[in-house]
Amino acid sequence: MKKREVYLDNAATTPVDAAVFKKMLPYFSEKYGNPSSVHKIGDQARQGVEKARQQVASFLNCLPDEIYFTAGATESDNWIINGIVDIFRKDNSDKPHLVTLVFEHKAILEPIRVLEKRGLIEVNFLPVSKDGLIEVKEVEKAIKKNTCLVSIMYANSEIGTVQPISQIGNLISQLNQKRKQRIVFHTDAVQAVNYLNCDVNNLNVDALSLSGHKIYGPKGIGALYLKKRTLITSLIRGGGHEKGKRSGTENVPGIVGLGEALNLVAKRKNDGTKIKKLRNKLITGILRDIPDSQLNGSLEYRLPSNANFSFKGVEGEGIIIALSEQGIYAATGSACASHSLKPSHVLTAIGLSDEQAHASVRFTLGRQTTESDINYILEVLPKVIKRLRLISGR
Amino acid sequence: MYSKEVIKHFKHPKNMGEMKNPDAVGEVGNPQCGDILKFYIKVDDNKIKDIKFETLGCAVAIAVSSMMTTMVKGKTLNQAAKITMQDIIKELGGLPFFKHHCSSLAIQALKKAIDSYKDNLTEKVS
Numbered sequence: 001m002k003k004r005e006v007y008l009d010n011a012a013t014t015p016v017d018a019a020v021f022k023k024m025l026p027y028f029s030e031k032y033g034n035p036s037s038v039h040k041i042g043d044q045a046r047q048g049v050e051k052a053r054q055q056v057a058s059f060l061n062c063l064p065d066e067i068y069f070t071a072g073a074t075e076s077d078n079w080i081i082n083g084i085v086d087i088f089r090k091d092n093s094d095k096p097h098l099v100t101l102v103f104e105h106k107a108i109l110e111p112i113r114v115l116e117k118r119g120l121i122e123v124n125f126l127p128v129s130k131d132g133l134i135e136v137k138e139v140e141k142a143i144k145k146n147t148c149l150v151s152i153m154y155a156n157s158e159i160g161t162v163q164p165i166s167q168i169g170n171l172i173s174q175l176n177q178k179r180k181q182r183i184v185f186h187t188d189a190v191q192a193v194n195y196l197n198c199d200v201n202n203l204n205v206d207a208l209s210l211s212g213h214k215i216y217g218p219k220g221i222g223a224l225y226l227k228k229r230t231l232i233t234s235l236i237r238g239g240g241h242e243k244g245k246r247s248g249t250e251n252v253p254g255i256v257g258l259g260e261a262l263n264l265v266a267k268r269k270n271d272g273t274k275i276k277k278l279r280n281k282l283i284t285g286i287l288r289d290i291p292d293s294q295l296n297g298s299l300e301y302r303l304p305s306n307a308n309f310s311f312k313g314v315e316g317e318g319i320i321i322a323l324s325e326q327g328i329y330a331a332t333g334s335a336c337a338s339h340s341l342k343p344s345h346v347l348t349a350i351g352l353s354d355e356q357a358h359a360s361v362r363f364t365l366g367r368q369t370t371e372s373d374i375n376y377i378l379e380v381l382p383k384v385i386k387r388l389r390l391i392s393g394r
Numbered sequence: 395m396y397s398k399e400v401i402k403h404f405k406h407p408k409n410m411g412e413m414k415n416p417d418a419v420g421e422v423g424n425p426q427c428g429d430i431l432k433f434y435i436k437v438d439d440n441k442i443k444d445i446k447f448e449t450l451g452c453a454v455a456i457a458v459s460s461m462m463t464t465m466v467k468g469k470t471l472n473q474a475a476k477i478t479m480q481d482i483i484k485e486l487g488g489l490p491f492f493k494h495h496c497s498s499l500a501i502q503a504l505k506k507a508i509d510s511y512k513d514n515l516t517e518k519v520s
């Protein structure tokens with residue numbers, strides 16, 4: 001009998017949807033041309049790329065011209081930060097000021113920290129509540145004369161909490177009307193794309209990062225939406241691809257896959273409701289069946305797919321290995337699972353002790369998740385926790 | 395990621411749990427990642443007659459604790475104190491490099507238990 005496998009790490013990555021894969025396939029060995037080539041084979045590839053750009057644009061309700069393909073959201077995030085700061089420094093003698101959240105993804109935090117260390121920028125890392133949420137007025141308070149970029153994630157990858165992006169967007173666009181120094185408002189929407197409204201007009205954002213492999217598309221491909229007339233320096237210089245902003249021959253199969261993946265997300269409007277039901281069953285079951293367990297982060301303002309717990313007296317990496325042995329794949333914010341031996345910065349940002357972060361487990365459901373998967377976890381997990389508590393003596 | 399031996403000791407640890415009336419206890423914590431490792435020993439004729447452990451830590455920390463207990467049971471205190479990190483890693487069929495500190499934790503905890511046993515002895519004598 002094949003061992004049962006339940007993949008609940010969809011926030012880390014997702015499998016490529018069969019329909020997406022099928023659309024990508026011809027672009028490896030049949031329509032393999034370079035989109036810059038003028039001949040027929042090149043033109044086929046170019047058409048693939050432009051169709052995908054159209055698909056991404058229609059998902060975000062923007063113009064195809066406002067979409068730049070990148071190698072993933074980490075690249076998009078790095079680019080928006082460095083690119084906006086560069087432009088500001090060209091035109092101003094003041095130091096550029098940035099506003100972001102303490103528990104953004106590392107793809108935002110690390111490039112900002114480097115600029116800060118070099119003394120090139122000022123930055124406010126806004127705190128979040130113990131529910132994992134930011135209040136709009138906190139953003140307003142942080143904004144200064146020299147603020148050039150506000151970057152706030154749409155949904156958190158570890159605890160799934162959802163920030164009020166459109167409210168912040170409205171605030172910033174109001175402020176911009178009276179400002180000399182326009183603020184660029186960016187959101188990292190990587191985790192949000194599957195479940196939340198990503199219409200950029202509705203969100204009122206100037207820039208948005210997304211990634212292929214979190215939405216049942218391929219790895220190594222992402223995009224940056226950048227509103228028309230927003231100035232940014234080029235990310236990679238060379239042959240002038242992506243309107244001169246990001247040179248390098250396009251990852252054609254990846255781009256085609258990203259377009260198709262978004263196309264599918266748009267079609268599968270009911271996934272969220274179905275997944276939320278299963279997720280809620282998981283939360284109720286775990287809190288009921290496992291003593292000394294807690295849910296981390298707001299339940300109300302949360303992605304339908306995310307559940308994050310702490311279990312007193314156990315360590316997360318051990319839980320993950322024990323679950324993996326039983327065919328259940330999840331994640332942890334424990335220091336023991338990170339090579340840096342530091343607990344998750346997200347969990348400590350919402351006020352968890354190192355000990356609670358040490359004891360955390362994240363389950364992220366996906367399209368494939370079934371009710372019997374949830375029943376299986378509810379059967380296995382209490383035993384795993386009980387056994388590890390026996391070992392720890394706590 | 396981990397060897398068969400690590401998984402085996404993690405899934406079915408030997409000598410785990412609290413010991414009633416131990417002759418000595420050695421506990422170490424790793425402030426970096428919040429792990430706690432504790433050995434209880436019973437000593438007879440300068441030999442480790444019985445040993446048990448309690449570990450709050452990753453799969454490797456648990457496997458290392460378990461392996462350590464099987465390696466030192468029946469050994470003299472001096473022999474037990476000579477066990478190195480490399481010995482444990484070898485017995486476990488290798489560990490990823492970033493997990494080596496877990497085995498050093500076990501060595502420190504055992505050393506503490508042995509030292510505390512010896513301290514108790516000298517106290518009794520004096």
Ligand code: FES
Pocket residue numbers: 335336337427429450451452453454455493496
């Ligand atoms: S106990 Fe923390 S990494 Fe092994």
